[in-house]
Amino acid sequence: MEVGQLQARLIDLTSSLYSEGFLDEQFTQLQQLQDESNPDFVFEVASLFFDDSEKLLNNLGMALDEQVIDFKKVDANVHQLKGSSSSVGAQRVRNACIAFRNLCEEKDREGCLACLQQVKHEFSLVKSKLESLLDLEQQILAAGGLIPMME
Amino acid sequence: MGSSVPSWNGLNEGEELHVLAVDDSIIDRKCIEKLLKSFAYKVTTVESGLRALEYLGLEDEQNPTSKTDDLKINLIITDYCMPGMTGFELLKRIKESSTLKEIPVVVMSSENVPTRIQMCLEQGAKEFILKPVKQSDVKRLRCHM
Numbered sequence: 001m002e003v004g005q006l007q008a009r010l011i012d013l014t015s016s017l018y019s020e021g022f023l024d025e026q027f028t029q030l031q032q033l034q035d036e037s038n039p040d041f042v043f044e045v046a047s048l049f050f051d052d053s054e055k056l057l058n059n060l061g062m063a064l065d066e067q068v069i070d071f072k073k074v075d076a077n078v079h080q081l082k083g084s085s086s087s088v089g090a091q092r093v094r095n096a097c098i099a100f101r102n103l104c105e106e107k108d109r110e111g112c113l114a115c116l117q118q119v120k121h122e123f124s125l126v127k128s129k130l131e132s133l134l135d136l137e138q139q140i141l142a143a144g145g146l147i148p149m150m151e
Numbered sequence: 152m153g154s155s156v157p158s159w160n161g162l163n164e165g166e167e168l169h170v171l172a173v174d175d176s177i178i179d180r181k182c183i184e185k186l187l188k189s190f191a192y193k194v195t196t197v198e199s200g201l202r203a204l205e206y207l208g209l210e211d212e213q214n215p216t217s218k219t220d221d222l223k224i225n226l227i228i229t230d231y232c233m234p235g236m237t238g239f240e241l242l243k244r245i246k247e248s249s250t251l252k253e254i255p256v257v258v259m260s261s262e263n264v265p266t267r268i269q270m271c272l273e274q275g276a277k278e279f280i281l282k283p284v285k286q287s288d289v290k291r292l293r294c295h296m
Contacts, residue, residue: 026283033185033286041185048178079232083261084178087283 003145010136011148017133022126027089031149039141043134049088053123056081060116064109074112075104081119092122167193168296173203173229173241174259179282183228183259186289195224200236200244203229209248224254225296230282231260231267239271246275255295259284 001009017023034041056077063074082097096119103111137147170192172183180196187194197203208222227245231238238258245251258271261282268279277295280288 026285029283029285030182033182033189035189038185045178045181048181052176052178079261080176083176083282086261087176087178087182089283 001139003140003143006136006140006143007145007148010133010140013129013133013136017129021091022129024089024091026087030088042137045088046130046134049084049090050127052084053081053093053127056084057116057120057123060119064113064116069107069109069112071104071107071112075101078104078119085123090123090126093119093126096122167191168225169193169195169223170292171203171206171224171227172196173198173200173227173233173238175199175230175233179230179284183284186284186286187228189286190289190293199233200229200238200241203227203241204236204244207245207251209244209251226255226257226292228257228259228280228292231258231271232262239267239274242271242274242276257292257295 014023030042030045059077060074060081063070063077078097078100082094082101085091085093085097096115100112100115100119103115140147168191170187172180172187172194174180174183174196175198177198180198184194184196195206197206206222207224227241229238229241236244238260242256242258245254245256252275255277256275257278257280258276259280259282260267263281271279278291
C-alpha cells in the first residue's frame with residue numbers, strides 16, 4: 001500500500017477513535033511530544049500502559065475473588081488504572097474506572113465484578129485500536145512518509 | 152554570549168534548570184519527564200517520597216550528606232497520592248528542612264479536592280496541578296523557579 005493510502009487510513013482511524021470517545025485530548029498531547037529525539041515516545045508510553053493495565057486488571061480479578069473482599073485494595077488498584085488511562089488519553093477506560101470506584105465505595109461486590117468486565121472490555125478495545133494506530137504510523141514512517149497530525 | 156556571567160535567574164550561561172519529579176506511576180513519570188524535557192529542563196524522576204528525600208540528601212537528618220552543595224534542584228514536582236509517603240508529607244519534610252525549604256514545590260493530583268489543595272498551598276506548595284498534566288501546565292512552571 002502506498003504512503004498516501006496509509007496516511008488516509010491513519011486519519012480515518014484516528015478520527016473515529018476520537019469521535020467514538022476511545023481517545024481524548026491527552027493522547028494528542030502525547031503525540032505532540034514525540035519528536036526526532038524520541039521518535040518512539042508514544043509507542044513506549046502505550047506499551048507501559050498496556051503492561052501496567054494488565055497487571056492491575058489481574059490484581060483486581062484476584063482481589064474480587066477473595067472470600068472477604070478488601071474494597072480498599074480494589075479501590076487502590078482502580079485508582080491507579082484510572083490515573084494511567086487518564087494520562088494516556090484512554091477516555092473510555094478512565095470513565096469505566098470512575099464508575100468502578102463508586103461501586104467500591106458502596107462495597108457492591110456484584111457491581112464491582114460486572115464493572116471489572118466492563119473495564120477489561122474497554123481496555124482490550126482501546127489496546128487493539130492503539131496497536132493498529134501505532135502499526136500504521138510505523139508503516140508510514142518505514143515508507144518514508146510523515147505522520148499527519150490531528151488538529 | 153559565551154561568558155560565565157550569571158543570567159538574571161542566577162544560572163550561568165548554558166546551565167539548565169533541574170526539576171525533580173516524584174510519582175509512583177511509571178507511566179506518569181515517563182510523561183512528566185518528556186513534558187519537562189520538551190521545555191528544555193533537566194529532569195530526574197523518582198518513584199517515591201522516600202527516594203526523593205534520599206536524592207536530596209535528606210534521608211538521614213543526623214548525617215546530612217554534602218549532596219545538597221553539588222546538587223542544584225530548581226523545582227520539585229510531586230504527585231499527591233503515593234503509597235508510603237504522600238506528596239503532602241514530602242512537601243512538609245522539604246519545607247521543614249533548613250537546606251531545602253527554599254526549593255519551590257508543585258503538587259499534582261488527579262483528584263480535585265478543595266481541602267487537599269488548600270492544605271498543600273498552606274504548607275508552602277507554589278501550585279497545585281490537576282492531572283493529567285498538560286504542556287500548558289508545564290509552561291507555567293517557569294514562573295516558580
